[in-house]
Amino acid sequence: MLFNLRILLNNAAFRNGHNFVVRNFRCGQSLQNKEQLKGRDLLTLKNFTGEEIKYMLWLSADLKFRIKQKGEYLPLLQGKTLGMIFEKRSTRTRLSTETGFALLGGHPCFLTTQDIHLGVNESLMDTARVLSSMTDAVLARVYKQSDLDILAKEASIPIINGLSDLYHPIQILADYLTLQVGLFPCTRVKSTNIMMSAAKFGMHIQAATPKGYEPDPNITKLAEQYAKENGTKLSLTNDPLEAARGGNVLITDTWISMGQEEEKKKRFQAFQGYQVTMKTAKLAASDWTFLHCLPRKPEEVDDEVFYSPQSLVFPEAENRKWTIMAVMVSLLTDYSPQLQKPKF
Template sequence: MTLRHFLTLSDLSTAELNQIIDRAIQLKRMQHQNEVYQPFVGKVMGMIFEKSSTRTRVSFEAGMSQFGGSAIFLSSRDTQLGRGEPIEDSARVISSMLDIVMIRTFGHDIVERFAKYSTVPVINALTDDHHPCQLLADVQTFVEHRGSIKGKTVAWIGDGNNMCNSYIEAAKMWGFKLKVAAPVGYTPKAEFLNDCVELVDSAEAAAQNADLIVTDVWASMGQEEEQKIREKAFAAYQVNEKLMDIANPDCLFMHCLPAHRGEEISETMLDHKNAVAWDEAENRLHAQKALVEFLINENLKPA
């Protein structure tokens, strides 16, 4: 049996991704009804953080606890990873003591190398290139509010960053059209583009006929020193009520959070009648629980 990991969306088939979304909705219903479901008593997740987080840590840790298992928080300050131990060596040792590992780090090659030498499933909880767990939550949110995302038009407005890259991959996996509006110099790298993506030259062009508008902060973690430069470059790319008026009347708005009000979004955008960022944030818990359940069960299948 080949060990299954989740480093990018394409590590799973579209059918498997949809299975996880459906299961996430079911797990959410169970949790809201206070139904105790603990299939993983005694199972332990390792959570390796080289980038700080709120939603990622809380959602994975709470999810494992609700499943009856536990999670160990590991920062680079607390482990030999931060002192130069080869990733390959750390992967061999850490995975021998755990049932599943999630990693939130910088270079995507780090999660790839760790997964290569791990004996348990590895989840990419964010790298500089991809953020696939957030896409599971986003698609779950869209499905809950509007039904299937297949054939819909999604507008990504802002930086061509890791979230944008995962939206590009999601467009191919789920079959929706993606329009990306980013300033010159901040468009996604060519290596991430595919035939489901259209690069447009303004936020207004992206919003036209959109069923979903998504954005992210202008300066991601590690780019704080570029804040002032980016504020100038992205000034015309704010998502606000005027931009939503260009989109379809039932167009949803999402943001992976944390949001900088008055920058990439207007001060009141999170209160817009079609904004679903709070549902989107909660769904990190449910989508990741469905993902963890899928990966652990896949690994338990007989060879």
């Protein structure tokens, strides 16, 4: 089965902001019985195969069905402890992780910059070793991807990226889970790492950014390599309307990420014309849907689109919980999904 998806997006995978378009999502490939994920780090989806990503989505759907629909209690993480390091404030990442880990019987420990200063009063190496001795995994929402890389190198437990200046893999999983549910007879998801994973799903990407806000060259180069290997296309443009043309899915993101507040005036000027409106949607396919990782500002998308029946932003937000639960279960246990495999 072939779907024509196009996604407008602008966030951390790009150097300063971006708008994406994703097309041609092929469904029908079967999943392997059990992916070998236990004990691994989740720093970026580029480190995972398409089948491994599909497995995490299958597990997300399984947990959502068994816990939310059937009302089962699954203490899969009983006796486990999660360290949660947050250098940036958060609503969805904190709630989804804290409530999800607890719902599975585990104990999450929330640590802010007032509790722990990465690499300041203690080296990253020492921090990683201490956390490894007291917790079973760490989810870190940080400013620098390099901090996560050091933590992962020095820790003996799984390190999970809760957001960095380059990647946001747990958001992408939620986006794919959301799309899977609405467009296919299975489940859905989205985020920053989409350039690192779209080709593995048979997607073509068309990205629209203002001049000077193009994707990080290293990420673009790698995404082009993945596209070549998987027979897909990656196109970059400065025209948001062209990027939206014929798309089934429109995605945009915040123009100003945390830590970029001083650039507000400059960014507002650069992103003029990038607001998603019904004018944008008229160029998309008749069955278009809209995603946004939240929090949303009116200049990024107007109310008519944001609160329209085509908008999936709130199911997308909820799916952050089920996908992060699936990540924790897959990295920390040997549990296998009981739900029938979805068709991707």
